[in-house]
Amino acid sequence: xxxxxxxxxxxxSPRCAGCPARERAxxxxxRDEASVGALERxxxxxxxxxxxxxxxDQGDPSDRSYTVVSGWVAISRTTFDGAATIxxxxxxxxxxxxxxxxxxxxxxxxxxxxxxxxxxxRSRQEQLERDHPEYDARHRVEQGRILxxxxxxxxxxxxxxxxxxxxHLLWELASRSLRRxxxxxxxxxxxxxxxxxxxxxxxxxxHVSRTLRALRAEGLLELKGRWLALHNPAAVERLSVASAETxxxxx
Amino acid sequence: xxxxxxxxxxxxSPRCAGCPARERAxxxxxRDEASVGALERxxxxxxxxxxxxxxxDQGDPSDRSYTVVSGWVAISRTTFDGAATIxxxxxxxxxxxxxxxxxxxxxxxxxxxxxxxxxxxRSRQEQLERDHPEYDARHRVEQGRILxxxxxxxxxxxxxxxxxxxxHLLWELASRSLRRxxxxxxxxxxxxxxxxxxxxxxxxxxHVSRTLRALRAEGLLELKGRWLALHNPAAVERLSVASAETxxxxx
DNA sequence: CGTCCGTTTGAGCTTAATCAACGGACGTGG
DNA sequence: CCACGTCCGTTGATTAAGCTCAAACGGACG
Numbered sequence: 032x033x034x035x036x037x038x039x040x041x042x043x044s045p046r047c048a049g050c051p052a053r054e055r056a057x058x059x060x061x062r063d064e065a066s067v068g069a070l071e072r073x074x075x076x077x078x079x080x081x082x083x084x085x086x087x088d089q090g091d092p093s094d095r096s097y098t099v100v101s102g103w104v105a106i107s108r109t110t111f112d113g114a115a116t117i118x119x120x121x122x123x124x125x126x127x128x129x130x131x132x133x134x135x136x137x138x139x140x141x142x143x144x145x146x147x148x149x150x151x152x153r154s155r156q157e158q159l160e161r162d163h164p165e166y167d168a169r170h171r172v173e174q175g176r177i178l179x180x181x182x183x184x185x186x187x188x189x190x191x192x193x194x195x196x197x198x199h200l201l202w203e204l205a206s207r208s209l210r211r212x213x214x215x216x217x218x219x220x221x222x223x224x225x226x227x228x229x230x231x232x233x234x235x236x237x238h239v240s241r242t243l244r245a246l247r248a249e250g251l252l253e254l255k256g257r258w259l260a261l262h263n264p265a266a267v268e269r270l271s272v273a274s275a276e277t278x279x280x281x282x
Numbered sequence: 283x284x285x286x287x288x289x290x291x292x293x294x295s296p297r298c299a300g301c302p303a304r305e306r307a308x309x310x311x312x313r314d315e316a317s318v319g320a321l322e323r324x325x326x327x328x329x330x331x332x333x334x335x336x337x338x339d340q341g342d343p344s345d346r347s348y349t350v351v352s353g354w355v356a357i358s359r360t361t362f363d364g365a366a367t368i369x370x371x372x373x374x375x376x377x378x379x380x381x382x383x384x385x386x387x388x389x390x391x392x393x394x395x396x397x398x399x400x401x402x403x404r405s406r407q408e409q410l411e412r413d414h415p416e417y418d419a420r421h422r423v424e425q426g427r428i429l430x431x432x433x434x435x436x437x438x439x440x441x442x443x444x445x446x447x448x449x450h451l452l453w454e455l456a457s458r459s460l461r462r463x464x465x466x467x468x469x470x471x472x473x474x475x476x477x478x479x480x481x482x483x484x485x486x487x488x489h490v491s492r493t494l495r496a497l498r499a500e501g502l503l504e505l506k507g508r509w510l511a512l513h514n515p516a517a518v519e520r521l522s523v524a525s526a527e528t529x530x531x532x533x
Numbered sequence: 534c535g536t537c538c539g540t541t542t543g544a545g546c547t548t549a550a551t552c553a554a555c556g557g558a559c560g561t562g563g
Numbered sequence: 564c565c566a567c568g569t570c571c572g573t574t575g576a577t578t579a580a581g582c583t584c585a586a587a588c589g590g591a592c593g
Binding site: 226 | 570571572573574
């Protein structure tokens with residue numbers, strides 16, 4: 032009855048051969064800083080993950096922030112009866128902060144495909160916050176963005192129709208991944224299967240399939256293989272974006 | 283078709299006569315500090331609101347945090363087509379922070395009943411963060427709690443049934459308002475009407491009514507007048523709480 | 534006494550979930 | 564090389580949860 036996140040299988044993807052070219056430096060919030068090099072030394076070594084492998088699990092001690100270096104990770108929550116929801120996706124450069132208000136993680140963090148993350152433990156992060164006001168300021172902004180994203184997601188779920196929810200998710204992921212408004216010509220890598228889209232939109236994969244078909248039929252977008260094309264970005268945005276204030280989020 | 287938040291009407295509630303007894307000091311995160319007095323001088327004077335009156339509106343410049351002193355406020359978002367969603371409720375002692383990542387507020391903040399808030403503008407807050415590490419640390423934790431609440435809400439919406447969603451909302455509000463697990467004997471003031479419960483659970487008020495009837499029939503809870511009684515807290519918790527990790531939130 | 538909210542009830546309809554089955558892509562092993 | 568299993572996406576038929584529309588009721592308040 033419940034659709035679950037896929038688990039890591041050795042066969043699913045070969046072990047990451049060495050360190051992939053970094054799309055963005057660890058500690059995303061700092062990527063423009065001159066002192067990145069110095070800060071990086073405070074990080075733990077990079078951690079390579081297979082598809083489905085967990086960075087951490089719900090209930091684990093939450094004492095470490097992670098920055099996604101490559102690949103996507105899903106932050107998901109599982110209820111006692113086994114039903115899972117994806118709360119958000121973290122893309123390269125995004126931060127998955129530890130939870131200051133609780134000892135243990137209230138959600139899991141799972142690699143969607145092969146991914147690389149880089150941890151920063153609590154005491155070191157606090158040291159950074161103290162000693163590097165610039166880092167601190169950016170990190171605070173990042174926190175705000177994460178909250179805004181959560182509210183965006185809430186509004187999308189509440190808003191309603193399956194079409195709007197799926198369009199919203201894909202629009203958001205495209206914009207975040209490009210760091211700009213998508214164009215019709217863009218071919219955007221989206222390493223999600225329909226089960227995962229369902230978990231993130233609160234739809235069954237069956238209905239995700241039908242919804243994608245409907246969106247394709249209307250010429251709005253196309254998702255095949257692991258590539259997304261938004262043929263009519265304006266219409267997708269209209270369908271998905273709740274209000275003018277949210278448009279600023281993706282820049 | 284869309285259910286809206288009620289607007290402020292002078293007749294709905296008389297102007298707040300003077301300053302109500304403070305349930306909690308402004309700047310909730312600071313309430314245990316010795317230096318509250320000094321910090322309060324940094325706050326703007328208290329602001330009294332009528333039911334339905336806005337603390338700020340979606341799109342307004344977001345340059346000020348608010349602490350709820352008395353009453354409840356709803357943080358809500360309205361889509362271009364007029365549909366509203368309540369993202370969260372802020373109770374006395376809770377903070378409604380400004381949005382660091384954006385110039386303008388992505389949501390409105392509206393008093394549910396007569397309420398008192400107290401603003402703190404951005405520069406003063408930054409001054410506090412710099413000069414009072416203790417304040418700062420608590421504020422960071424508060425931010426984390428707000429995010430956790432958002433995820434909790436997301437999980438609740440995704441999880442499901444109308445009964446679970448309504449039970450979740452009432453359980454959460456009861457626990458937060460009591461700052462402990464509710465007992466069967468507790469009579470908890472919940473100043474919400476069924477339209478507002480609907481906006482917060484993504485249900486029509488019609489279905490809220492039917493859902494409440496079902497919950498009442500099963501002996502789980504009773505919401506009459508503006509008072510809530512959880513006759514069977516354990517069952518309500520089971521129905522509403524997603525996982526063990528979330529239970530820690532309300533303490 | 535009449536009006537206005539907020540709530541309740543009923544009937545019909547729409548959306549998405551459920552159940553079941555099928556087909557293609559891919560990798561494995563014979 | 565082909566048979567096999569698995570994963571993923573698709574399709575059809577049926578069911579159920581919740582929405583819409585419409586109406587009526589009750590209390591609060593003027």
